[in-house]
Amino acid sequence: MERIRIKDIGEHIGKEVTVAGWVSTRRDHGKLIFFDLRDRSGEVQAVALPNHTEAHTLADTIRPEWVITVTAKVNERPEKMIHPDAALGHLELEVMNITVLSEAAELPFDIDAELNIDTYLNYLPLTLRTQRGRDIFKVQETLIETFRTQLRARDFTEFQAPAIVGGDAEGGANVFRLDYFNDRSAYLATSPQLYKQILVGIYERVFATPKVFRAEPHATSRHLNEYSSLDFELGFIEDHRDVMAILTELIRAYRNALVERHSDVLERFNVSAPAIPDDIPVVTLAEGQEIVTERTDEDCVGEPDLSPAHEEALCEYAREKHNSDFIYVTHYPVSKRPFYTYEDESTPGFTKSFDLLFRGVEITTGGQRIHSYEQLLKNMQKWNLDPNAFRFYLQAFAFGMPPHGGCATGLERLTAKMLGIRNVKEATLFPRDMNRIDTQLSE
Amino acid sequence: MERIRIKDIGEHIGKEVTVAGWVSTRRDHGKLIFFDLRDRSGEVQAVALPNHTEAHTLADTIRPEWVITVTAKVNERPEKMIHPDAALGHLELEVMNITVLSEAAELPFDIDAELNIDTYLNYLPLTLRTQRGRDIFKVQETLIETFRTQLRARDFTEFQAPAIVGGDAEGGANVFRLDYFNDRSAYLATSPQLYKQILVGIYERVFATPKVFRAEPHATSRHLNEYSSLDFELGFIEDHRDVMAILTELIRAYRNALVERHSDVLERFNVSAPAIPDDIPVVTLAEGQEIVTERTDEDCVGEPDLSPAHEEALCEYAREKHNSDFIYVTHYPVSKRPFYTYEDESTPGFTKSFDLLFRGVEITTGGQRIHSYEQLLKNMQKWNLDPNAFRFYLQAFAFGMPPHGGCATGLERLTAKMLGIRNVKEATLFPRDMNRIDTQLSE
Incomplete structure (x- = not known):
């Protein structure tokens, strides 16, 4: 039976139907053996009755995470x-036959318990099987799609976009170096920025969803x-506001998409869909700093950037005054933005740039x-960058480029903030940090 | 005007309309100045007449690849x-006004000429602006979508899928090493294979489109x-044939998709859409080697793999005998496949694996x-791999995995073969090889 x-x-x-999946839990009530069976589409309770002797005997041996095929009456x-509360809570499978496809070791802990983050991450092949784990990356898939x-x-x-690059595109220091051929070094891209711009010269409007490092x-x-x-x-474009308009859309x-496809997930995570008013508030960095200074005891006016605490204070303001979970901050100083950022002629020293803050944290940078x-x-000279290292990129400009702009949003941060997840690593499928590649490096 | x-x-x-884009060519006929204007959607001829003095004077100065905005009567x-032959060949723009957004340097060569591959690649920010360059990556986008x-x-x-990994997943040697933190090494993923398998334990059916190295x-x-x-x-799955069935779809x-959306591109590249019969031919490696031996003077029966020449000979066979541009080759020997490949119980020493060949070259490997x-x-021991290095991956199996399989197709090779492009680098947006990252490394 299929x-x-x-x-x-x-x-x-x-x-009678045939289903297959993983055993979630098993409850032995003497003659009746109950277990929940989970596949990619859902979960249902099954019961093995003593009159189906063979199935009942097998049901007695199965344990959580065993993979089985079940023939059963619905x-x-x-x-x-x-x-x-369960989607299929009105139905039950009466087991006729069980085939074991794969046994499973005893679980090292109750996977539905709240684990500390390192244990959770060390056991991702197991912990991602929880409803919570599966929910997060279904939402992430919806976002990227x-x-x-x-x-x-x-x-x-x-x-x-390429991941291996010849040098650090933006002149920062935080770049991974790798061994290339013939004793040369190559680097991992910190952003697809330069390639995006080159491609504006080809297709006008481009996007990419690369891994960056x-x-x-x-x-x-x-x-x-x-x-x-x-x-x-x-x-x-006219200016950075054309980019912001598309980002807002x-x-x-x-x-x-979250409301339409994942209202059940929002409920399970106990978060509401983000509040987005008709006009997302927009403040310049200077205006934002005045708001922060007013609302906190800290005077940050004139600083070149916002601290995490300032970002949180601004988001609180947006929430209270504009009923918005988002706020744009524009006009960061020239010194805090990369060499290719457009200076605003009307406010010299400040750029046509923006950050988008969402529930306390910056999720997008653009301009x-x-x-x-x-x-x-000229800017490369000012930034002490060698134009020869950028000669490939510079071709795009030598041969004619329109006014343009764009932005980059971190998918994992966006996912985390949408679901109220505190640690972005939980919203990253296989997170890498200085101490971890899959398992902890210190182990 | 918008x-x-x-x-x-x-x-x-x-x-009257306003359009904007790049000047493709300019032809000065004395009083009449013609130029072609190109944007992301198409190209049209414009003419500047002497009676619009200002526009006519400007039209005299513009050169190929300048970026301009034009107000004109259609x-x-x-x-x-x-x-x-031109999509808008029945229309012409009568120029009223020109605004120059960006000038361009004189082109180093006629970009529509056939360039040698290194010159072509050294100047991608310019050469991708050709119809041919733009066509290739529109087709590539359609394939991945x-x-x-x-x-x-x-x-x-x-x-x-992660790009940074802790070790070489498949035990091969061709892995890029990078400097990680605290004097540790990390590596670039050669494939998302192990993560795909882990995720079968979560979602049953998964896909990814990562860069691999x-x-x-x-x-x-x-x-x-x-x-x-x-x-x-x-x-x-039952076996590898379930994977092949989805791949065929x-x-x-x-x-x-190519026929529906890009028939014009196929025409420009002078290729036909691939021939796919109701049943794509399937041969075992041993059968394939007999066919090759029959059709060529070379006896390759019993060799562990097909050479490029053998792949070409098999594709010729598929084309001639089955009117198919594709052929599956199955049952590669255990020794030529990674440690996780399933051995076919009915033909010991050979695996439930396959390659898909397309127009002379292997584009997909799976099983x-x-x-x-x-x-x-057991297999890790046989392959001399350290199970401890795979302990994260092994969790998926310790905690219950169903029979499963999958495959990986190279997007750039697929693109090249679809369009009859000889060098896969031309079907790669910014190709990296041992001598090139954007520009030639020897320069």
């Missing part, structure tokens, strides 16, 4: 036995050494970029 | 002036040091995997 998905058993009430439960679908609908072209010696709840970047870039699309070849060369 | 896309000007005949061309859409429709979950010191027309892998894996979907923890441990 296997069906557990969630479809309701279409076969009173009939029964409706008596009214008082219905589990109203929505990003692509929305941009494609706006005439953007997807490209595959930061050799920052962090072990915090908000940093990762490898993460997924949702990057887009487009030409023929994406944010709304994420919210809508308008310099499109003039001469201006880029 | 900018419209060039391909939409036909909706504004007799009216005119229908007289019948004898229609260019039947089709891969995702088709698998999602079959209940597969997308995941983000091979430190092979090649500089050939078929190898890359970084490429995009179209990976999928699924549980609860994907192949058909690629073909259909059934071992799902028994004990069998995996």
Whole structure:
């Protein structure tokens, strides 16, 4: 008999079906042996009765996480036995036959218990099997898919950004070095930025979802050494606000997709869909610092950047005054942004750049970029960068580039904030930090 | 006036529009100055007449690849002036006004000329602007999007595979080493294989499209040091043929998407859509070697693998005898496949594995995997691999895994073969090989 998905058993009430999956729990009530069976589509309770001798004997041996195929009759439960919280709580499988596909070792802990983060991460092949683990990365999949679908609908072209690069594109220090051929070094891309810009010269509007790499010696709840970047870039803009307008549309699309497809997950995580007013508040860095100074005891006016505490204070303001879980901060100083950032002629020293803050943390950085070849060369000198190292990139500008801009959103941070997850590592499938690649490096 | 896309000007005949883009060519006919303007949507001829003095004077200065905004009246061309080969060959823009957004340096060569591959690659920011360059990566985008859409429709979950790994997953030698923290080494993933398998334990059916890395010191027309892998894996299979069945459906979907969306590209590349019969031929390696031996003067029966020449000979056979551009080769010897490959009980020494060959070259490798923890441990010993280095991966099997399998297709090779491109580097956006990261490393 062909296997069906557990969630479809309701279409076969009173009939025999074959299902397969993992045993979640097993409860031995003497003559009746109950177990929950889980597949990719759902979970249902099964019961082995003594009259099906062979199946009953086998049911006595199975343990959590064993993989089995079950032939069973689909029964409706008596009214008082219905589990109203479970999707298939009104049904039960009466087991006719069991085939064991794979046994499982005894679990090292109760996987549904709240584990400390290191234990949780050390056992991901097991702990991801929980409802919570599975939920997180179904939401992440929806976010990245929505990003692509929305941009494609706006005439953007997807490209595959390189991970191995010849040098540090942005002149920062936090770059992983690797052994290339003939005793040369290569590096891991910190962003697809330069390639995005080159491709604006080809396709005008492009996006990519590459892994990017930061050799920052962090072990915090908000940093990762490898993460997924949702990057887009487009030409023929007026200024950075055209980029923000598209980003806002994406944010709304994420919210809508979550509400439509994952309302059950939001409920299980006990979070509401993000509040997005008709106009997401926009403040300049200077205005933001005044707001922070007013609301806290700390005077941060004139500082070149926001601290994590300032970002939190600004988000509180946005929530209270604008009923918004998001706030844009624009016009960071030239000194705090990369060499290719466009300076705002009307506020010299400050850039047409922005960050988007979401529930206390920056999730997106973007802005308008310099499109003039001469201006880029000038800035490279100012930043002490060698134009020869950028000669490939500079071709795009030598041969004609429109005004353009774009931004990059961290997929894992976005996922974490959408679900109210405190540590971004829990929203990263296989997180890498200075102490961990899969398992702890100190082990 | 709001900018419209060039391909939409036909909706504004007799009216004024604003368009923007790159100047492709310019032809000075004395009083009449013609130029072609290109944006992401198409290309059209514009003419500056002497009566619009300012625009005419500017039109005299513009050169190829300058970026301009043009306000113009959309005119229908007289019948004898229609260019039947151009999509907008029946229309012409009568230029009213020109704004220069960006000038361009004189081009170093005629970019539409056939360049040698190194010159072509050294100047990608310019050479990708050709119709040919743009075509290739629009087709590539369609292929990767089709891969995702088709698998999602079959209940597969997308995941983000890590690029940084703790060791070489498959025990081969061609792995890039990088400096990690505290004087440790890390490595670049040669494949998402082990993570795919772990995730079969979570979601049953998964796919990913990561960059993968091979430190092979090649500089050939078929190898890359970084490429995009179209990976999928699924549980609860009978054997490798279930994987092949899904792969065949994907192949058909690629073909259909190309025909539906890119028939113009196929025409420009002078290739036909691939021939896929109802049954793609399937031969075991041994059968394939007999066919090769019959068709060539070379006796390869009993060798452990196919050489490139053998792959070509087999593809010729498939084309001639089965009218198929594809052929499956199954049952490679245990010694030529990774430690996790499932041995076929009915032909000991040979595996439930397959390659898919397409127009002379292998584009996909796959098969059934071992799902028994004990069998995996045994094989690791046989392969001289340290189980402790795989302890994260092994958890998936210790805690219950169904029979499963999957495969990986090289996106760039697939793109190249679909379009009849000889050197896979031309089908790679920013190819890396032992001599090149963007520009040639010897320079």
